[in-house]
Amino acid sequence: MRTEPKPVPEPTPLTAPYWDAARKGELVLQRCRGCEEAIGYPRLNCPNCGSTELAWLPTAGTGRVWSYVVVERAEPAFAADVPYILAVIELDEGPRLLSVVKDVEARHDTSLIDQRVQVGFEMRGDQQIPIFTVQEEAA
Numbered sequence: 001m002r003t004e005p006k007p008v009p010e011p012t013p014l015t016a017p018y019w020d021a022a023r024k025g026e027l028v029l030q031r032c033r034g035c036e037e038a039i040g041y042p043r044l045n046c047p048n049c050g051s052t053e054l055a056w057l058p059t060a061g062t063g064r065v066w067s068y069v070v071v072e073r074a075e076p077a078f079a080a081d082v083p084y085i086l087a088v089i090e091l092d093e094g095p096r097l098l099s100v101v102k103d104v105e106a107r108h109d110t111s112l113i114d115q116r117v118q119v120g121f122e123m124r125g126d127q128q129i130p131i132f133t134v135q136e137e138a139a
């Protein structure tokens, strides 16, 4: 099997606060100071009201599986991970993001829809990549 290194994100001035927080183990989102909208990926303007007054705020790092697929074939960089679960996670703050769910068996006969998940991070190059795992029951 041909293997390649996984791509490492290259922060831009817009996305640097996100990756800086990820390296500290924190998942952050932008929130509009004008209308309080939580924003799913880094932007210059609020998609709701157009304001440029956006702040980076920590999230709880929890949410639910909104949709997912079981990936059974992948590019060389990800081939060693198959089968794996590529999911759209709806964060408790509202925005949805694409990530993977780890430590759960990738099966077709059970559904992960609405499964509670929590963020974790995996080192890749000099960045920490957000991944999700099934949320442990509150004690």
Ligand SMILES: [Zn+2]
Pocket (backbone or CB within 6 Å): 032, 033, 034, 035, 036, 037, 046, 047, 048, 049, 050, 051
């Ligand atoms: Zn706004």
